[in-house]
Amino acid sequence: MEGELKVDKFGYEVRTSSDACISAINAFYDQVLNYRRRRSVILEAAAHDDQCVLANILAAYFLSSDPSRAPSHLQAAKSRLEQATPYEKAVFDAVNCLISKDRDDDVAFELHSKLLKSFPRDLASLQRAQVLCFYMARPGLSLDLVQQVLPSNEQEDFVYGMLAFPLLELGRMEEAEKAAKKGYEINKRDCWVQHNMCHVLQYNCRFKEAVEFMEECSPSWDLCSSFMFTHNWWHVALCYLEGRAPIQRIRDLYDHFIWKELERPDAPRPEVYLNALGLLLRVHVRGEMDAFEDHLKTLANCVTDQANWYLDWQFDILVLWALAYTGEISRAEELLKGLKSRITKMNEKKQQFMQNAILLAEATYEYGKGNEKQALELLGHDFDADNYKMIGASGEQIDIFNEVWYCMLLNNGQAAKAIEVLKKRIKSREGIPFLWRLLERGYKLTGRDEEAATASEEAKRLENAYFP
Incomplete structure (x- = not known):
């Protein structure tokens, strides 16, 4: 039996006979677009109709980091592909390429672009494509996609957060602020819009305004994923730090809104560790580590666990710093060796693309050990952290490595160069x-x-x- 057609929340046809399946798919879209915790609801969709192509391919995507579970959903989607609707086939092609072991990022992007040309209201696929662009370090492509679908989504708040982020990554702050404000007017609880507004205020050094805005928004973050919850508080903490608030205020934020998130049984620990490390490296560079020394030792002890490694390049590089700085040299060397091994297994095009990532990893390791001269030699005389965004970092996240470089220049007899770049x-x-x-x-x-x-x-x- 081919099964009947139902329509998902974007208005596109899905072949399923199960109302519960389509409801779970729509719930998954809501979780994804709101950066919520219960994205696992997509597994319920596949359970309600194990022959639904869309349910199974989205389940495979959700489980893509779990090689023991994802293949069965991928195979289930493949086995029914001939009966799938054009929309389901387009989603299958795009996602299947994205989760392929030997994926080509350019092909994955083109398939998502093709999907969105035919089905422009699918904002979940737009978000997925923008994440891909983020790791490709191509905000221009991300902006092209959202502008492509904007005419079909002008009343959707989510689209304006998606518009704001590539604009701010491209340095177009006035346009980014305008887009974020429009999204906020439609839905004041959209945490991605809030996050992007904070990015703009932070970049423009409106730190007090950013803190007041985000703290007013913070009650709406309780249902956010662990990453989004701690990342928004990371931004708040950075604004306090940049504005020279008392260091105890930053420590309180770390304790109560970042580290405390680990008490939740459903919190993915690396998502929390990433924001914790990102804050502590800033604190270290600003010479305030005395207030956090015990915190860093606790955190470094947690990330010695190899189960947390190789999930995200930015995270791994921050882990290298923490391990090296706290004297866990053998573990840091093991992590660095593993990163280099992963580079060698990539195709030639990807290897070339990731060369800066491994260079930054090596330099961060040396910096953590206190070998600043060697770290400086690795980064070179014309270092610019913006050229290292392939580690999966925003402009605000990557900028800490510029600050590390400035400090190393000053510490190693290159004050004239430091003055030049600082001005x-x-x-x-x-x-x-x-x-x-x-x-x-x-x-x-x-x-x-x-x-x-x-x-x-x-x-x-x-x-x-x-x-x-």
């Missing part, structure tokens, strides 16, 4: 006190006392401006 950076982020302090230090090291005094005065003014 350039301050032109776009002039409201960050820490950058002015680094510039002050550079001027002092080169005997330019008058300019050092000017930088110091600006740093003091900003330090008192945000959270006096």
